[in-house]
Amino acid sequence: MTLSPYLSRYLSVTKPGIIFGNLISVIGGFLLASQGNIDPVLFLATVTGLSLVVASGCALNNCIDRDIDGKMQRTRNRVTVTGAISPRAAAAHGVVLGLAGFGLLAWYTNAVAVTFAAAGFVIYVGVYSLYMKRNSVYGTLVGSLSGAVPPVVGYCAVSNEFDAGAAILLTMFSLWQMPHSYAIAIFRYADYKAANIPVLPVAKGISAAKRQIVLYIVAFAVATAMLGLQGYAGYDYLAVAGATTLWWLGMALSGYKRATDDRVWAHKVFLFSIVTITALSVMMAVDFQVPPSAFAG
Incomplete structure (x- = not known):
């Protein structure tokens, strides 16, 4: 067995696409809070630490989901399903990544950032993967909270507090997860039905999911505007937010x-x-503003 295929298996179990998506959002949150004054060591530690935590959660999720993954066309060739990696090896890989990620965050960031990273990890691995995904139509809603954590971690790593800006980010990214996930559930409907996963389109029908997609996008549009209206981002951000959400x-x-x-x-x-x-x-990374509250005192 060559080294490259061996490493690729351990990389694939961490879901690199999800890591990359979260990488963009954590950087956005970090740069928004930095307001142009970037600490390169803190930046590298936050981005690397959070990426390792996400990778850990994905590896453990693959271990938990290997039975239902085998029933779905999209996931039936995952290494935890085919046996290319044993569940024990994948779980150990996830634990090591998690320890490294949380260690970096704990050493270089602050208690607020670490707390949100831990909360997102527990919700994703413990609450969502182990129970809600398989047993409730509200699993998507619970999972959205963990998906919204990365930009908040990036923001709080700099700010060292959960302020209005962090709350808006948490709301924005939670709301975004819902239409994003429901859309996946519609075009992957056959997979979710085969695995008996009670996502909204399967449990309540595609028409119900369509209505929810529209409503959540409207709510998301309001939340994105608040980042500019509350003084955290500028007019260029608002223009892009308005154009994309509409x-x-x-x-x-x-x-x-x-x-x-x-x-x-x-x-x-x-x-x-x-x-x-x-x-x-x-846009929130490059068109940041100093909110009015920053001038208080």
Whole structure:
């Protein structure tokens, strides 16, 4: 066995795509709070530590989900399903990554950032993966909280407090997770049904999921605006936020057309959700402002 395939198996179990997505958001939160005054050591420690924590959670999730992953077309070739990595090896890999990640965060950041990282980890691995995903239609809602943690960790690593800016980030990214996840559940409907996972489209129907997608995008649009209206981001950010969320909303509303192919529509909504959150993460990183409260005292 060559070294490269061996390493690739251990890399794949950490879900690199999810790590990269969270990397963008944690950087956005960090740079928003830094307001141009970047501590490179703190930045590197925060980004690396949080990425290791996310990788740990994904590895452990793969261990927990290996039975249902084997029933889904998209996931049936994961290394924990095929046996390329044993559950024990994958779990040990996850534990080591988690210890390294939390160690970095604890040493270089602060208690607030570490607390949110730990909360996100426990919600994702413990509450969501072990129970809610398999047993409740509200699993997506619970999982959205863990998905919203990375930008908050990045922000709090700099600010050392959970202020209004951090609260807006938590709300924004939680709300974004919902239409993003429901869109996945629609175009992967057959997989979720085969695995008997009670996501909204399977449990309540695709029409119900479409309505929820529209409502959550509207709520997300309001939350994104608050970051600018509360003085944390500037007019360029607000312009991009307005343009992307309105386009996303229009795309979601187009799903009610009679001739719409739900799978194709949902895939487009999913893809644009990534464009939207990436654009906003970049803009809040480069178009930061000093909120009025910072001048108090």
